[in-house]
Amino acid sequence: LVSGAFLLSSNQLYILYMQFDCNLVLYYGKLVIWNTKTNRKGVGCFFQIRKDGNLAVYDKYLNVIWSKS
Numbered sequence: 001l002v003s004g005a006f007l008l009s010s011n012q013l014y015i016l017y018m019q020f021d022c023n024l025v026l027y028y029g030k031l032v033i034w035n036t037k038t039n040r041k042g043v044g045c046f047f048q049i050r051k052d053g054n055l056a057v058y059d060k061y062l063n064v065i066w067s068k069s
Contacts, residue, residue: 001047018047022065024057036066 001007001024006017015027022045026034036057038045044060057066 003045016047018045018057022057022059024066038066041065 001016001018003018003020003022006015008015013028017025017027019025019039021039022042023039024036024047025032038057042059042061042063042065045057045065047055047057049055052069054067054069056064056068059065
C-alpha cells in the first residue's frame with residue numbers, strides 16, 4: 001500500500017490509509033481508531049504484509065520504520 005493509497009472495507013465504514021507523511025492510519029468514518037505513529041519518520045513510505053505474516057511500514061530506502069508480528 002503506497003503513500004496516498006487506501007483500502008476500504010466492504011461495508012465502506014473502515015479505511016486503512018497510507019498517508020503521505022508515512023503514518024498508516026485506520027479510520028472509522030472520519031474518526032482515527034488506530035495508527036502507527038510514524039508521521040514524519042520518512043518519505044515515500046509504503047505498507048506491506050510480509051510473507052512471514054508480519055506487518056511493516058518501509059521508507060523509500062526500504063528501511064523498516066514500523067513493524068508488528
